[in-house]
Amino acid sequence: MTLRAFTISLLLCTLLCSGGSYAAVELNEDVPETYIVQRGDTLWGIAGMYLKRPWRWPELWDVNPQIDNPHLIYPGDELHLTWVGGKPRLRMRRGRDIKLTPNMRVTPLDLAIPTIPLDQIGPWLRRNRVLEAKELNYSAYVVAGDEQALISGPGDRIFGRGPFPDDERRYGIYRVGQHYADPITAEYLGYQVIDIGAAKLLSSNRDEVAGLEVTRVTEEVRIGDRLLPYEERILDSSFHPRAPAEDIDGVMIGVDGGLDQIGQYSIVTINRGKRDGLQIGNVLAVYQLGRIVFDKATQTNVQLPDTRAGLAMVFDAYEKVSFAIILRTTRPLHVMDIVKNP
Numbered sequence: 594m595t596l597r598a599f600t601i602s603l604l605l606c607t608l609l610c611s612g613g614s615y616a617a618v619e620l621n622e623d624v625p626e627t628y629i630v631q632r633g634d635t636l637w638g639i640a641g642m643y644l645k646r647p648w649r650w651p652e653l654w655d656v657n658p659q660i661d662n663p664h665l666i667y668p669g670d671e672l673h674l675t676w677v678g679g680k681p682r683l684r685m686r687r688g689r690d691i692k693l694t695p696n697m698r699v700t701p702l703d704l705a706i707p708t709i710p711l712d713q714i715g716p717w718l719r720r721n722r723v724l725e726a727k728e729l730n731y732s733a734y735v736v737a738g739d740e741q742a743l744i745s746g747p748g749d750r751i752f753g754r755g756p757f758p759d760d761e762r763r764y765g766i767y768r769v770g771q772h773y774a775d776p777i778t779a780e781y782l783g784y785q786v787i788d789i790g791a792a793k794l795l796s797s798n799r800d801e802v803a804g805l806e807v808t809r810v811t812e813e814v815r816i817g818d819r820l821l822p823y824e825e826r827i828l829d830s831s832f833h834p835r836a837p838a839e840d841i842d843g844v845m846i847g848v849d850g851g852l853d854q855i856g857q858y859s860i861v862t863i864n865r866g867k868r869d870g871l872q873i874g875n876v877l878a879v880y881q882l883g884r885i886v887f888d889k890a891t892q893t894n895v896q897l898p899d900t901r902a903g904l905a906m907v908f909d910a911y912e913k914v915s916f917a918i919i920l921r922t923t924r925p926l927h928v929m930d931i932v933k934n935p
Contacts, residue, residue, distance in 0.1 A: 618652050619645040620681055624674060632668040636708040637834065637906075637920055639672070643683065647904075648834040648876040648935065653683045708834065713858045714908050714918055717849065720811075722767070722824070723783040723911045729769065733757060733820040736802065744813035750795070753803045753820045757794060763823035764805065766790040766814055773914050775864050776846055776929065782864060782913040790814055791823065834906055836935055839870025841877060843932045845905075846914075855926035859919045861905065863932055866913045873910055877917065878935040879903035879926055902926055904935065 624643050640647035671686040724732075733755025738745045745751050753764075770785035790810035797803035807814055843865035848855050855861060865871050883897035903922040907915045919926065 618649055618681060621645055626674045628672045630666055630668050630670045630672065634668070635710060636666065639666075640834070641921070643674070646935065648836060648906075650834065653681060709906065709908075709918060709920065710858060714860065717860050717916065718909060720788045721770075721916070722786050722788075722821075723773070723914055724786055725783055725912070726781065729784050729786070729819070731756065733764075733801075733803070735766070735814060735816050735818045735820065737816065738814075744815055745807050746810055746813060747807055749807050749814075751792065751805050751807060751814060753792075753805055754801055755820065756801065757797050757803045757820075758822065761822045762794045764792050764794065764820045765823050766792055766807070766810075767819045767821055768815075769819065771847060773846065773862065773864070776844060777864075780913075782866075783911060786819060786821070789818065792820065833874045834876050835874055837870055837872070837875045837877070841865055841869060841871060841875075841932065841934055843869070845879070845926070845928055845930050845932060848928060853927070855919060855922075855928070855930075857919055857922050859926075861917055861919060861928075863905075863907070863915045863917055864913075865932070866911050866915050868912055871907055871910050871915050873907055875907045876920075876935050877905045877907070877932040879905055879919070879922075880931040880933060881924070881926070882929075882931060899931060900924075902930065905932060 620643060628639070628642070630639070636650065637647055640650040640653075644650065644653060666685065673684045673686065675682050675684055733753045735745075735751050736754040737752045739750040739752075742749065766789050767786040768789050770787045772784055773782040774780065775782055789812050790807060792805040792807050792814075795804040795806055805820070843863050845855070845861045846864045847862035849860040852859070863871070863877070879902050880899040881902045883899050885894050885896050887893075888895045902924050903926055904920050905917040906920055907917045909916040917932075
C-alpha cells in the first residue's frame with residue numbers, strides 16, 4: 594500500500610456541539626486575529642494555537658458557504674478570528690486557486706494540511722496489527738523453506754500450513770510480537786503481530802500445505818512466521834478529535850521501541866479498546882500517578898494528586914486495546930501513566 598494525502602474533513606460533530614452542557618470555548622491568550630496557513634502546519638497545531646482544549650475545534654470553525662468544500666485547509670489560506678453573538682468563530686478566506694475544467698473540479702488533495710503528522714502513524718499502521726488468541730492459533734504459518742532453508746527472502750519459495758481460503762492469493766507475513774495483558778487485572782488483551790513481508794500463493798494440496806513465493810520482506814522470513822490474508826490498511830486522516838463519549842480510566846501499557854520515556858509523537862498502547870467506548874479520534878489526557886509521601890505532622894503516608902502531563906489521540910482501536918499518538922507533553926511520560934477523559 595502507498596500512503597497518500599487524504600481529504601481532511603472538519604465535519605461539525607454533533608457530539609461536541611449539542612447538548613448545551615459544554616462550557617464556552619476558551620481561547621488562549623494573545624491569539625492572532627489573522628493567520629495564514631503554512632506548509633507543514635497540522636489542524637491539531639492550529640487548533641492548539643487558538644484553543645486551550647484543541648479537540649473542541651469544531652465549535653470554533655465557521656463553515657463558509659461561499660467556498661466549495663470549506664473543510665479542506667491549504668497552505669496560503671487565511672484564517673480570521675471573529676465574534677458572533679459573543680462567541681468566537683474562525684472563518685477562512687481561500688488563499689489559493691482551485692483549477693476548473695468543463696467536466697470536473699480538480700482539487701490537489703496532496704496539498705491539504707493533515708489533522709496530525711501522518712508520517713508518524715503511517716508506518717506503524719502498515720507494520721502492526723492485534724489478533725485475538727483464536728485468530729492467531731487458527732492462522733496459517735510457515736512450515737518450511739525451499740531446500741530446507743531456515744530463512745527466506747524475495748523470490749524464494751516457502752511452504753505454509755493451515756487454512757488458505759480459496760479466494761485469497763496474497764498473504765502478509767507476520768511475526769508474533771508482544772503479548773498484551775492488563776497490568777491491573779491480568780486479563781489477556783491480544784497479541785501484537787508485526788509485518789515482515791508478503792507472499793503470493795502458488796499452489797496448495799489436500800493437507801492444507803501451500804507453496805508460496807516471497808514477494809517483499811522487511812527482514813528474513815523464518816519458520817513459524819504467520820501467514821494472514823492480505824489486508825490493505827488505508828490510512829484515514831479524517832480524524833475528528835473529540836473527547837470520548839464514555840468515561841475512560843486506563844493506562845499506557847507499551848510504547849513503540851520499548852523506550853523508557855515517552856515524548857511528543859511517540860506511539861503508545863492503551864489497555865482500553867472498542868468494548869470500553871474508545872473510538873478513533875478520541876482525545877485522552879495523560880496523568881502521572883501522584884507520589885506517596887510521608888506527612889511528618891500526622892506521621893502517616895499520604896498520596897499526592899495525579900498530575901496532568903500530556904494529551905494523546907487514538908488512531909487505531911481494537912476490541913481490548915488501542916494505539917494512540919502523544920500530541921502534547923509537559924513532562925516526560927512513562928509506561929503505566931494513566932489516561933482519562935480530557
